[in-house]
Amino acid sequence: GNESIGTNSLGITWLWNPTNVVASPYSGLVDLSWSATQPTQYVKEYRVYTSATPFTQVDGMSAVSTSKTLAVSVTGLQNDIAYWFGVAAVNLAGGMDPNVATASATPRPDTDGPALSNVRFENVSLTNGYIAQHPGTIWLTATDRAGLAGATAWIDGISRPMTVSGSTNFSWFWNVAAETDGWHQVELRVSDSLGNITALTNAVLIGLAA
Numbered sequence: 454g455n456e457s458i459g460t461n462s463l464g465i466t467w468l469w470n471p472t473n474v475v476a477s478p479y480s481g482l483v484d485l486s487w488s489a490t491q492p493t494q495y496v497k498e499y500r501v502y503t504s505a506t507p508f509t510q511v512d513g514m515s516a517v518s519t520s521k522t523l524a525v526s527v528t529g530l531q532n533d534i535a536y537w538f539g540v541a542a543v544n545l546a547g548g549m550d551p552n553v554a555t556a557s558a559t560p561r562p563d564t565d566g567p568a569l570s571n572v573r574f575e576n577v578s579l580t581n582g583y584i585a586q587h588p589g590t591i592w593l594t595a596t597d598r599a600g601l602a603g604a605t606a607w608i609d610g611i612s613r614p615m616t617v618s619g620s621t622n623f624s625w626f627w628n629v630a631a632e633t634d635g636w637h638q639v640e641l642r643v644s645d646s647l648g649n650i651t652a653l654t655n656a657v658l659i660g661l662a663a
Contacts, residue, residue: 471540474539476557480599481528482528483536490542498520501539532560533561567651574590575590582658585627586660592623597646613625
């Protein structure tokens with residue numbers, strides 16, 4: 454007799470949803486992260502849900518974001534309002550457990566300026582009392598979750614725009630040979646996209662090497 458060719462299908466049960474969702478608030482947004490659901494080879498994607506009221510299951514809710522990684526940013530939120538966030542793991546068949554663990558966070562207005570690091574003159578840390586004996590480049594690294602708008606170097610109250618490289622590194626070549634010997638005030642200002650400014654001021658002594 455005739456024999457038909459059988460078909461195989463893979464049955465996948467609902468996966469465990471992440472229970473360790475971490476919510477980090479910023480201005481108008483919240484960054485979320487979580488640990489991977491196991492076994493990872495059966496995870497198609499993660500769906501992120503949010504509400505201004507507590508919830509424990511997502512039936513009838515629409516996901517605000519999907520991700521194939523373990524982190525996502527939820528934007529468009531109002532400051533000073535508490536939000537709850539849940540993450541569901543979707544299996545390869547498109548199914549998921551509607552019951553989720555949630556984390557809460559409240560976006561706040563950003564009033565902090567960028568964080569500055571690695572401030573140096575050439576390869577030496579630029580600190581108060583630094584002695585500059587030859588022309589060189591002032592460098593700094595800045596970071597800010599809201600994004601960076603720019604940086605300037607102010608020498609004795611006169612501004613010089615710094616050049617950006619790679620979005621977080623700024624530099625400006627200071628020809629100290631064109632300055633008078635003695636003490637000079639060096640102020641580095643970096644602003645973020647919201648207009649917040651961080652300023653770092655040091656007194657620098659110019660004493661050109663013979």
